[in-house]
Amino acid sequence: MIIGKGLIAKQFQNHDxxxxxxxxxxxxxxxxKNQFLREENLVRETLNKYPKQLFIYFSTCSIYDSSKYNSLYVLHKxxxxxxxxxxxxxxLILRVSNAVGEGGNPNLLMNYLARQIKSNATITIHNNATRNLVDVEDVRDITLxxxxxxxxxxxxxxxYIENFFIPEIIQSFEENLNLKxxxxxxxxxxxxxxxxxxxDYEFTIQDKYEYLANLIKKYYR
Known part of the structure; x- marks a missing residue:
């Protein structure tokens, strides 16, 4: 049973x-708070409906971000x-970092950056900020x-095994999309x-810059 229709949900097939x-x-x-309550009610309903099935819940690595630790979002998760x-x-509770794939929420980091860069919009970036990017197909393979x-x-x-500084992400977009x-x-x-x-997973691409370039070529070029 698949609950959801987003980026991660689309990676799986129904299994009883x-x-x-x-x-x-x-x-x-x-x-x-109504959004949080909606999810909680759906979780409770699903647990009651499928008590014997393995329950996979996709949580978030944002709990490790000190700037968000006391946010309503993190406390809810x-x-x-x-x-x-x-x-x-x-x-199985899987705390996922920033999943990258085709489609998904337009406000996800990589979708936002790709849209801004392709439209030649000005982007304000924080040089010291990092994000962990993981291919949604790796999320699928790890789960399975x-x-x-x-x-x-x-x-x-x-x-992924390493984080990426925002300027590194921008540079990779520029190099792989041939844009400034x-x-x-x-x-x-x-x-x-x-x-x-x-x-317990071996990433096929171990070099962080190659991994990042592959994400951009695969989903944004």
């Missing part, structure tokens, strides 16, 4: 013994994680690998690390 819960609040700046741990017989392993009832950080970006740079931004040393 697995619930993929990929629907809910995706905007980390969300403040409307942590609450959903606890709800699932307490009520699901078998579960953990399902097959029966290594369940745990929280897994699903992220209008940039206003500010000496601001935060870096936060995501611990992936326990992630």
């Amino acid at each position: 013994d697995v619930v993929y819960f990929a629907s809910g609040v995706s905007n980390s700046s969300e403040t409307d 942590l609450h959903m994680e606890e709800l699932i741990k307490e009520n699901a017989e078998n579960y 690998q953990y399902i097959a392993s029966n290594n369940w009832n745990k929280i897994v950080n699903v992220a 970006t209008n940039i206003i740079s500010e000496d601001k931004g935060e870096h936060y690390s995501i611990d992936v040393h326990e992630l």
Whole structure:
């Protein structure tokens, strides 16, 4: 059973013994409590409807971002994680970083940057800010690998092995789209690390710059 229609949900096929819960609040700046309540109600409803199935919940690595730790979004996601741990017989909670793929929310970082660069718009960037980008197909493969392993009832950080500085992302867009970006740079931004040393997955591309270039060629060129 697939709950959701977004970027991650589209990577999976229906299976009677697995619930993929990929629907809910995706905007980390969300403040409307009704949106959080809608997701909570759907989680509870789905848990009650499929009590014996493995419950896969796609959470967020934003919990490691000190600038968002006390946000309503992060507190809500942590609450959903606890709800699932307490009520699901078998579960996998996958904390995903910034998934990149075809389509998806237009306000996702890479979609936003691609749109601004292609339209020759001016972009204000924070030089010290980093983001962790992970191919949505890697998210899919990691999920399926953990399902097959029966290594369940745990929280897994699903992220690439290194972060990317925003200027590195802009530069890769320029090189791979053969475009020049209008940039206003500010000496601001935060870096936060995501611990992936326990992630049981081997990325095909280990070089961060090659991995980034591949994402842009694959989804934006």
